Amino acid sequence: MAASIGVAAESGRREQAKEERRLRIIASARDLIRETGETDLSMRALAERAGVSVATAYNLFGSKRAVVLSVLEDERDYLERFAKLDPGDPIARIFSVHELSFSYYTADPDFYRTLWRSLLNTSQSDETGLASIERLARTQAIWFDLLATAVKDDCLRADPGPALLLESLAQVTGGALLGWATGSLPTRRLTASVGFGYSQVLLGSATEHGRPSIQAANAAYAHVLRDNGVAPGLRSAEMF
Amino acid sequence: MAASIGVAAESGRREQAKEERRLRIIASARDLIRETGETDLSMRALAERAGVSVATAYNLFGSKRAVVLSVLEDERDYLERFAKLDPGDPIARIFSVHELSFSYYTADPDFYRTLWRSLLNTSQSDETGLASIERLARTQAIWFDLLATAVKDDCLRADPGPALLLESLAQVTGGALLGWATGSLPTRRLTASVGFGYSQVLLGSATEHGRPSIQAANAAYAHVLRDNGVAPGLRSAEMF
C-alpha cells in the first residue's frame, strides 16, 4: 500500500498525489526525449503525455531545464555503480569514474545528447544553474575526494591542490559536453577526448610515483583519438 | 567616393547596398547588446534599429547566431594586436595570446557575456557552428603554430602532438566560456581559470627546458584564483 517510490514521501494524500504527478512528468519527459530524438521536447507535448496541464508542470518544476535535469538524475544510478568500483590505486579509480560517468552517454548517445543540449541552453530561464544543488554537491564531493586521495597517496603533488585541479577538470568536461551537444565533437571521441584532457591536466601535477599510470591512460586515450580522427572538414576542437 | 569599408566590396551598386545593410545590421546589433545588457537582443528590435526588415536580416545572415558572430569578429582586432606581440620564448607567447584574447572579455564583461550567451545557445538554428569557418581556421592555425613552435623549440615534448594539446586547450576554453556565460564563473576568475587550465595541460607535456616558464604561469594563475575565491554558496566549477 505504501508508496515505495521517491525519498521520504510526506505521505499526506496531497503530497503523495503531487509526487505521483512529478514522477509521471519525469517519465513522460524521458520517453518523449527517447522517441523524438533530435527534436527537443516541448512543454506542451510533455504536459499532454503526462496527463497534466502545462501550468502544473511549471508549478512542480519551475522550468523546462529543471524537468530535464530531473530526468538526468533519475536515469543515472551513479552512486550505486560508483560504490561498486574496485578501489585500486587512486589514479585508476579516477579514470574508472570518468569512464563510468561517460559510459551512460556513449551507450545512448541520441538520448543524452538531446538531454544535454537542453541542459546547456544558455537562453532558458536561469533559476536553476547547470546542475541542481544536491547533485552538484554530491558529484563535486566525489571528485574532490578522488583528487584528495590521489594527493594523499603521493600520486599527485599537493601543489595546486584538489580544488583547482577540479576546476580544470570541470572545464574540460564542460567544453567537451558543449562540443558534443552542438555536434562538433563526435560521440566516438567523447570519452577519449575528456579522458585525454583529464590525464593531461593531472600529468601536470603528477609525482614520480603517480606519473606512470596517468601516462598510461594518457597514451591510451591519445591512441583512441588518433584512431578516430575527424575528417578534415569536420571541426573537432573549436578554439575561440 | 570608393567605399573603403569591408574587404573587396564587389562595387556593383547592388552589392554595395547589400554590404551597407550588412554593416548597419552588425553595428545595430553591437549597440543593442551594449544598451540592453543582460537582455538578449531580439531580431525584431535589431531589424527596426538597423532600418531593415526582419526578412532582410535573415537573407543577409541566415540566423541570429550568425549576426552575433559577426559582431564578435568585428569587435576584436585580434590579428593586428596579435601581430604586435613580442616574440619571446614560445611559452610566454602562448600565455600572451591567451591574455590578449581574454582581455577583450574582461574589459567589457557585460557586452561579451551577452554575446557569448547568444553564441553558446544550443537551441538556435544550427547552420553555422560555434564559429564561422574562416574565423575558426584562423584561430586554430594561430594556436597550432604556437604549440608547434613550442615543440620545435624543445619547450613541449613531441609526444601527444600539437593537435591533441589544442583539443584539450579548446575544451578548457569552451568550458570556461560556458561557465562564464551562465554566471557560474565570475569575471574576475575567468582569465586566470583558463590560464591555469592551459598551464596545467601544457605542464603535462613540458620538457625540462620548458617547464620553468609554464610553472611560473601556473603559479601566478593559481595565486589569482586563490585570491579571488568564490563564496561557499556560489558554485564555480561544475562537475557533471
Next chain:
DNA sequence: CGAAAAATTAGAACATGTTCCAATCTTTGG
C-alpha cells in the same frame, strides 16, 4: 528608356518557453 532580374518589405504564421487568470476540483481539519 524599359523590361528583366534581384532584393527588400510588411505582415502573417508557426512553434517555442513562460506567465497569468478565473474556474474548478480535491484534500484537509474541525
Next chain:
DNA sequence: CCAAAGATTGGAACATGTTCTAATTTTTCG
C-alpha cells in the same frame, strides 16, 4: 459533513527565432 485552504486546469497572452508569401522597390543591362 462542510467550509476553507491548496492545487490543478484550460486557455489566453507575451515575446521569442524563424519561415513564408505576395507586393513593391531598386538595380542592371540591352
